[in-house]
Amino acid sequence: xxxxxxxxxxxxIIEPDVYYDxxxxxxxxxxxxxxxxxxxxxxxxxxxxxxxxxxxxxxxxYQVGEFAQGKLVRVVKGRVMDxxxxxxxxxxxxxxxxxxELSSVNNKQFWIPSGFAHGFCTLENDTIMHYKCTxxxxxxxxxxxxxxxPDIGINWPMINPVVSEKDLNYGRLRDINKDFYYREYx
Numbered sequence: 001x002x003x004x005x006x007x008x009x010x011x012x013i014i015e016p017d018v019y020y021d022x023x024x025x026x027x028x029x030x031x032x033x034x035x036x037x038x039x040x041x042x043x044x045x046x047x048x049x050x051x052x053x054x055x056x057x058x059x060x061x062y063q064v065g066e067f068a069q070g071k072l073v074r075v076v077k078g079r080v081m082d083x084x085x086x087x088x089x090x091x092x093x094x095x096x097x098x099x100x101e102l103s104s105v106n107n108k109q110f111w112i113p114s115g116f117a118h119g120f121c122t123l124e125n126d127t128i129m130h131y132k133c134t135x136x137x138x139x140x141x142x143x144x145x146x147x148x149x150p151d152i153g154i155n156w157p158m159i160n161p162v163v164s165e166k167d168l169n170y171g172r173l174r175d176i177n178k179d180f181y182y183r184e185y186x
Contacts, residue, residue, distance in 0.1 A: 003038045006098035008086050012038065012111040013100050014072075027107060029074065030132060040111055042070050044132040049076070052122040052129070057161040059119020060085055060145040060170070064177075067141040068114035070134035078127025079103035080120040081157050085145065087176060088115040095173055097152055102129075117145050121156055144170035 004013040018027040028034070030044075052058065060083070063069050073082060085097045101123075102108050112118050114134065147163060148156070149172045 001034065001038075006100075008084070008093045008096055008098045009091070010113045011084055011098045011116070012040070014038070014109040014111060016107055016109070018107055029109070029130075030072065035072075040070075040072070042113075042134040044072070044134055046133040046136050048131040048133060048137075050129045050131075052127050053162070054122055054125045054127070055158045055161050056122045057119065057147050057156060057158065057163045057167070059083070059147055059167065060117035060149075061119065062087060062114075062117040062143050062145075063135065063138055063141045064143055065141050067135045067138035069137075070111070070113040071118055072109055072111055072132040073102065073118070073120075074107070074109040074130050075102040075104050076128040076130050077104050078122065078124040079105075080122050080127055080129065082110050082118075082120040083154060084110065084112040084116040084118055085152055085173070086115070087117050087145075087173070091115075095151060097154060099154075117143075119147055121158055121161060123157065143176070145173050145176070146170045149173050 001017050002015040016027040018025050080102050081099055082102050083097050083099045086093045100110050151173045
């Protein structure tokens with residue numbers, strides 16, 4: 001597999017080795033030993049899957065405290081533009097984001113450790129996302145940032161995206177509780 005670092009410390013783009021033949025293809029979407037070698041030494045405790053139509057924006061989501069989640073994200077079907085925003089207080093890249101196109105054609109994965117808010121925009125109908133998470137979902141510890149926060153400045157690939165009411169009611173990056181800090185940030 002190939003591993004690409006982003007401009008933001010800790011975010012990785014992973015391109016697995018895909019083996020094609022007349023039957024189709026095969027690849028390991030996760031291998032604990034191989035991922036540990038590239039620095040992902042987390043225990044995954046929950047897998048999530050979502051389906052969205054073209055133009056849907058989900059995010060930015062994160063959890064706090066002991067429920068802060070690292071996510072290994074990939075697309076099973078379709079295509080998305082995936083984003084991670086650094087919300088680690090004290091980080092030199094706080095408020096910055098990295099983006100990658102994930103698709104069922106390129107099979108890339110995005111490693112988003114805890115300390116980042118995650119969001120994406122679907123670029124095709126019937127897109128299916130899969131997330132491996134390092135902590136269980138906790139509604140009490142769930143937080144978010146409005147997707148179009150001008151302080152983050154993402155130029156989303158859709159004009160009039162479909163966004164849930166819940167996601168539209170999130171505050172801005174500057175409203176995050178300053179007591180919130182991820183111990184994993186060096």
